[in-house]
Amino acid sequence: MLEILLGAVSLGTLWAVMTIGVFITYRILNIADLTVEGSIAMGAAIAARGIIMGMNPYVTTLLALIGGMAAGLVTGLLHTQLKIPALLSGILTMIALWSINLRIMGKSNISLLRMDTVYTMLENMGLNKTDAVMVLGLLFVLAIIILLYWFFGTEIGCAIRATGSNPRMVRAQGINTDSTIILGLILSNGLVAVSGALIAQSQSYSDVQMGTGAIVIGLASVIIGEVLFGTKKFFGRLLSLALGAITYRIIIALVLKMGMPANDLKLFTAITVAVALSLPVLRQYFMPLRKSFKEVE
Amino acid sequence: MLRVNNVYKTFHTGTVNEKIALYNVNMELREGDFITLIGGNGAGKSTLLNCVAGVYGVDQGTIVIDANDVTKLPEHKRASVLGRVFQDPMMGTAANMGIEENLALAYRRGQKRSLKWGITRKERNLFREQLERLELGLEDRLQDKVGLLSGGQRQALTLLMATLKKPKVLLLDEHTAALDPKTAPKVLEITEQLIQASNLTTMMVTHNMRDAIKHGNRLIMMHEGRIILDINGEEKKKLTVEDLLERFGQASGEEFANDRALLS
Numbered sequence: 170m171l172e173i174l175l176g177a178v179s180l181g182t183l184w185a186v187m188t189i190g191v192f193i194t195y196r197i198l199n200i201a202d203l204t205v206e207g208s209i210a211m212g213a214a215i216a217a218r219g220i221i222m223g224m225n226p227y228v229t230t231l232l233a234l235i236g237g238m239a240a241g242l243v244t245g246l247l248h249t250q251l252k253i254p255a256l257l258s259g260i261l262t263m264i265a266l267w268s269i270n271l272r273i274m275g276k277s278n279i280s281l282l283r284m285d286t287v288y289t290m291l292e293n294m295g296l297n298k299t300d301a302v303m304v305l306g307l308l309f310v311l312a313i314i315i316l317l318y319w320f321f322g323t324e325i326g327c328a329i330r331a332t333g334s335n336p337r338m339v340r341a342q343g344i345n346t347d348s349t350i351i352l353g354l355i356l357s358n359g360l361v362a363v364s365g366a367l368i369a370q371s372q373s374y375s376d377v378q379m380g381t382g383a384i385v386i387g388l389a390s391v392i393i394g395e396v397l398f399g400t401k402k403f404f405g406r407l408l409s410l411a412l413g414a415i416t417y418r419i420i421i422a423l424v425l426k427m428g429m430p431a432n433d434l435k436l437f438t439a440i441t442v443a444v445a446l447s448l449p450v451l452r453q454y455f456m457p458l459r460k461s462f463k464e465v466e
Numbered sequence: 467m468l469r470v471n472n473v474y475k476t477f478h479t480g481t482v483n484e485k486i487a488l489y490n491v492n493m494e495l496r497e498g499d500f501i502t503l504i505g506g507n508g509a510g511k512s513t514l515l516n517c518v519a520g521v522y523g524v525d526q527g528t529i530v531i532d533a534n535d536v537t538k539l540p541e542h543k544r545a546s547v548l549g550r551v552f553q554d555p556m557m558g559t560a561a562n563m564g565i566e567e568n569l570a571l572a573y574r575r576g577q578k579r580s581l582k583w584g585i586t587r588k589e590r591n592l593f594r595e596q597l598e599r600l601e602l603g604l605e606d607r608l609q610d611k612v613g614l615l616s617g618g619q620r621q622a623l624t625l626l627m628a629t630l631k632k633p634k635v636l637l638l639d640e641h642t643a644a645l646d647p648k649t650a651p652k653v654l655e656i657t658e659q660l661i662q663a664s665n666l667t668t669m670m671v672t673h674n675m676r677d678a679i680k681h682g683n684r685l686i687m688m689h690e691g692r693i694i695l696d697i698n699g700e701e702k703k704k705l706t707v708e709d710l711l712e713r714f715g716q717a718s719g720e721e722f723a724n725d726r727a728l729l730s
């Protein structure tokens with residue numbers, strides 16, 4: 170049992186990186202960006218291909234970052250320059266990435282068994298794989314949170330945050346909202362691809378299917394984080410995302426352990442997210458009920 | 467300071483919904499001019515302001531701000547010289563950011579954004595001083611999210627943001643119309659105070675004839691996309707609502723049709 174939990178936590182730290190990426194588009198830019206389904210698989214594909222070609226795993230992870238950023242750039246250009254709605258722009262890039270990822274890998278999956286990964290160094294120091302993943306995952310997440318906390322406090326970061334809140338006001342302040350949207354998408358998808366690269370290396374394979382449903386997992390993690398650990402302060406919000414991603418993995422591990430067939434996972438996740446997203450509506454629905462109870466008292 | 471030369475603007479050109487919003491509009495604002503702009507529903511007032519601000523491109527004609535032809539510049543590139551306040555109090559501020567963060571964004575209007583810190587301590591002190599002048603108690607709430615403020619407070623804040631970095635032209639589009647009758651005069655007073663303090667060149671759309679007469683040194687009336695009256699100086703000072711209605715009738719051959727203007 171403890172082993173399952175530790176496994177969930179370590180995997181959660183990797184998905185936390187992706188969750189932070191989703192947060193940037195979904196919460197900060199106010200865009201539901203489906204590019205992530207393609208860019209997470211792209212990160213995995215680049216890392217896997219690089220590693221079997223004998224490249225340094227850290228370098229391939231860096232390449233994954235660049236690849237994801239390029240994917241975000243494409244979606245951003247489709248949306249801001251060609252005026253294609255954000256949702257559709259993301260879908261287009263996602264679909265295109267399917268083919269591109271197959272080309273990167275040369276086949277639909279790659280096994281990384283017995284290959285050197287970013288975790289090997291820690292394993293050589295005596296850690297088992299799970300611990301190595303957890304240590305490195307936590308390091309990555311913390312570094313990213315600190316970097317983003319700084320970034321979103323800068324002039325450019327403030328401009329991106331304001332864009333999601335009120336683009337018209339942002340333009341009136343002399344900021345090109347096309348640029349801020351593109352920048353946000355680049356940043357987000359870069360992180361998502363890094364997450365994909367780290368996940369592929371931890372599970373020792375990369376599969377072109379890997380991204381399917383990723384957006385929903387990301388949203389579930391964002392919402393779980395906000396509901397359970399949410400705070401007003403920005404640093405706390407970022408931390409809550411990581412905790413949300415870890416919690417999501419623990420929940421999944423538990424329901425699987427309780428005997429839910431793995432094939433039902435996506436259904437389970439979709440229902441969870443639907444319920445979480447409808448919370449405001451449900452609350453309104455039950456509000457009169459609560460009020461009438463109070464009146465009775 | 468601002469010149470609008472032979473500007474034409476039509477929406478939905480070539481469709482059944484074709485709508486001429488501006489038809490050969492010409493005007494010149496001299497430095498320090500405070501124009502009140504009045505006219506019936508759909509007269510083209512907002513369109514004129516939006517064309518000046520670059521929200522819409524014009525079909526024909528040019529817009530020149532302080533000797534620079536800005537006709538081709540996109541909205542965000544004109545912002546460095548323009549301060550704007552919109553009718554909807556929600557429009558001028560970012561609701562889920564703090565008061566100081568909104569001010570800091572406005573303080574950098576027209577500047578290139580860098581990786582420098584978004585707000586400095588020195589700026590915070592400046593913002594606090596400026597907010598004190600509004601007398602709304604906002605100076606003690608620098609970190610509060612703007613979404614928590616009332617419509618009047620948000621409009622006052624937007625005004626401050628629009629003038630924090632002195633604009634060459636201040637554009638106000640019915641910025642008190644959405645406020646309740648007690649708040650509106652207060653915000654107008656703040657407006658007048660900010661304009662006078664920095665001698666701002668201003669164009670203020672209002673649907674209230676009394677306000678249009680009371681404020682500013684020049685009154686322009688629009689009708690069906692054209693400027694039909696331009697009254698200034700002594701003549702403007704002596705103007706009454708009755709005069710204005712009569713002159714509107716003479717100039718347009720119609721009754722003044724702005725439900726809100728007549729009621730107020």
Ligand SMILES: Nc1ncnc2c1ncn2[C@@H]1O[C@H](COP(=O)(O)OP(=O)(O)OP(=O)(O)O)[C@@H](O)[C@H]1O
Pocket residue numbers: 477478485486487505506507508509510511512513514673
């Ligand atoms: N974005 C737009 N798309 C299509 N038509 C528009 C648009 N903006 C304005 N119009 C049309 O242009 C004409 C002028 O509108 P405008 O908003 O400038 O009037 P206004 O003088 O500001 O009126 P009001 O007092 O009602 O605010 C109207 O007929 C309006 O329907």
Ligand SMILES: [Mg+2]
Pocket residue numbers: 511512513
């Ligand atoms: Mg209008």
